[in-house]
Amino acid sequence: MTEFKWVGKVVPRVDGVEKATGRLRYLTDVGLPGLLHGRIKRSQYPHALIKGIDTSRAEALPGVVKVLTHKDVPGVNGFGIIVPDQPVFCREKVRYIGDAVAGVVAEDPAVAEAALDLIEVEYEPQPVVDDAEKAMTSDSPRVHEKGNIHQEVHVRHGDVEAGFAQADLIIENVYKTPRQMHTFLETEGGLAFYDEEGLLNVWVGSQYPQRDQLQIARVLGLNPRKIRVVSSPTGGGFGGKDEITIQTQLALMAFVTKRPVKLWLSREESVISGWKRHPMTLYYRTGFKRDGSLVANEIKIIGDTGAYASLGGPVVSLAVESSCGPYRIPHVKIDGFCVYTNNGVAGAFRGFGVPQSTFAMETQLEIAREKLVLDPIEIRKKNVLRRGDIAPLGHTMTASVGILNTLERAEKSDLWCQREKLKSQTPFPWKKRGVGVAIALQGTGLGVGIPDYGAAIVELTEEGQFIVRIGSPEIGQGNMTAYAITAAEALGCDLALIKVVTGDTRNSPDSGTSTASRSAYTGGNAILDAVAKLKPKLLAVAGEMLGVDRAGLRLAGNRIVSPQGRGITLAELGRYLREKGLEAGARGNFVWPTADVQIPGAEGLPHLVYTYVTQMALVEVDTLTGKVELREAATALDAGRVLNRQGLEGQAEGGMVMGAGYALMEDIIIEKGYFKTMNLSTYIIPTSLDLPERHQVELVEVLEESGPYGAKGAGEAVMVPISPAITSAIHDAVGVRLKEMPAAAERVYQGLRGEEHGQ
């Protein structure tokens, strides 16, 4: 077994001290001299034509510097990663209640706020499209001219009717999933200003500064090189800062006024304007043999993307990809629809479509398992994908596949081994306990058809430090520490000598977005490539300096030493390189491997490298109120080689919590296009008192040859199967089978009463 110095070890987070002490400020707490304040005038209706916008009264208000509308947009009045269908400022139509109609820049936030009320907009309200399925019909009012179906995905593999003909049991159900909110700690915001070099700086909470730079450039009609985007490492993203949030409006405010501007959304504004997890309706018809083998799956998925596309198409595609779970199913027919409505906007969110279809598929499997009287672990073992299998989408699973390993490890967890004892420990007669298990796979990277590339620059400084530059931002997930570990291991130096720079278009190369569980894998591979180029050069120069052959030289700690014990420090080497005008750095890159087939019309489908996870839940249900509490959880994760042990355990714990919130309480409620849950008083996320004291995390290292030291991504999969594990545990406890989340007390109570209680 390979001995590592840093990989897989417990090390302090490289950005830990400055975050924990508060030395690193939240970006939105930072001020600048002469700072102006921006505010956004949002729509009054979920769906309306704009008949006129009068800004004269707002402009006349003392302290107002500028009022902006669509007329002030010099370039393309639109943004969106796939299609720029969302206006920076709406011109002829508003499509959701968070749509931006105008912006105010003022000397003072209160003046900016007051000016919003002075902007007069004349609307002609249109019928509200509030149901994605109805929106698909030909007589529905249209959110966009081209029609309400933004994108369709169709997968045909095998012969689904022949598959059902072989089935001994066919299970048919409809599932519905809630609209989850990222609930990042710091709402969308940032600062924009011109620097001494004349660059328009946009400092913002962002998951992909290079793409923001391009989107801003398109809006301003400006050369992207005149724009610098820096991502703030505070505040969190979870997918909600992958797409443009406030960047284009903020940049425009500074561009027009030529003064520094701050734009920062209140929580309520963040709720109504920001991205959400797609609510989906999922129709499932699944065929099983008597022994539990899966033979056929016919699925229709409808995702409500709200007013604009953003990443809705790919989200629905990933829901389609994972709709059969990590199982071998020979005959499938899957249709996915991404549909426009006036229900806010939905986009990228940790899990990216996978939580929705995993909930449905795992529940289908549980229903069949119960009818066939099979063990929950055994039925899964029988069906899970193994390396070399043909996946339901038709591609070959050529990369590492560790789902069976996670099941075997989870089966040995305390929760599972002691489940009968744990279930019997109910404190009151009206409480019942149950356990549930669920499994998932999560595609990592962008998938076939979307070029996925990473780059890293590693350079030695005159101080004897290595600077590692990678564009994919740190936004709380811990990739800086993973990068430092990878670089230190490859170089053979002390971890403390590595300084990581991420998320800055000027100082770090484009390495793609911090999403899709891709940044540690992609950046790590790019680092290895850079080090492979840099290290021989450094050793050669050190050999020259020492007058010895480079062959025996090695890097240890902060020195390069010869077998005879002679050596120089890295600082000496760095200074020497500088003096001689020699290259002190190297650029590495990495292009993702892709699957051997492609699903037509679905960007990114299928993936090749997947993360695998098994999660288990012990719940306690109050049979008189329907209230569910998660008492214990277990996670067995195959993310390949563990790079950053504490970071990975942290991801697993945080992911479990986010998935538990999704299963138990989180839902943004929109009625007729209006938000009913406007802030954190009505949008309920779990607190520490709602979470189990014990969550066993087991890291199953099935090495992935294409990954850095065998590592894969981990950020998303860890939140996925816990939700169906919880709903299955509820069924185990009280016999209520939920086909709609969240498992709020009232919904479970209705199940207990036999209302809305199918099967």
Place this chain on the structure above:
Amino acid sequence: MVNDFRLVRPKTLPEALGLLDEFGQEIEPVAGGTDLLVKLEDGRIRPSQVMDLSALNELKQIRLVGEDLHLGALVTHTAVLESPLTRTEAPLLVMGCRTVGSTQIRNMGTLGGNLATASPAGDSIPALVALEAKVVLASKKGERTLPVEDFLVGPGKTERRREELIKEIILPCAREGEKGFYNKLGQRNALAISIANVAVWVRLGERKNTLSRVRIAFGALAPTVKRGRMVEDALTDRELDEASLKGITQLAWKEVAPITDIRASAQYRRDMAIALLYQSLYHILFLS
């Protein structure tokens, strides 16, 4: 956004009452501010004057007066949890205060403020109603005392006149043989507004499994916190077992008139009146 206002900070109760007498119509008293600040922030109220009560130390006392406990209006929920007096003399109030908001909110929020806000879901109020507490209102002209139950008029509405301040709350000390239970159902276990709650205060009967006196108050189940007199009578002086308890607590359904909101439906809330009451009495009779 919060509007500009004049802030006054009286040092004594007479000074505060004088200010109220003079500016009562336009002055907004603030104790812990946990409700007022939210209303100010989203512009639901735009007062011209705000009177900060935090310097009135005389209203922060918890005192034993004869058989009664006197709690100043500015006693915080945290103070209730930490005072040895409340722990022995008013355990039901302690249970209610423990479920208020979060540590931060309990540190700032006060008993008087919770009463003045008069939310049907206020978590300290059902305990006060079940304990038959009284509220003392002071104005420049003098004081008057009325039962908490009568003080509450509707959501956000009370008998307090603009020139009056809540001075203190008086409740009878717990006696030998008395027990209580507070049962709250929220959407989660902290920082939760009650979907429904119930406070129960009983005197155990001489015979096993009987209650000689029962006081029940329901929260978030009617426009105000509501006593359950019918079910109180039905429970008094009869031998109770699980089955009879199940039967009698069904009467709670008739005591309440809840609404449907973002947290729960009226139908569910009505069922919860029964469930929470049953669990509370079960705890009192069979588990403690």
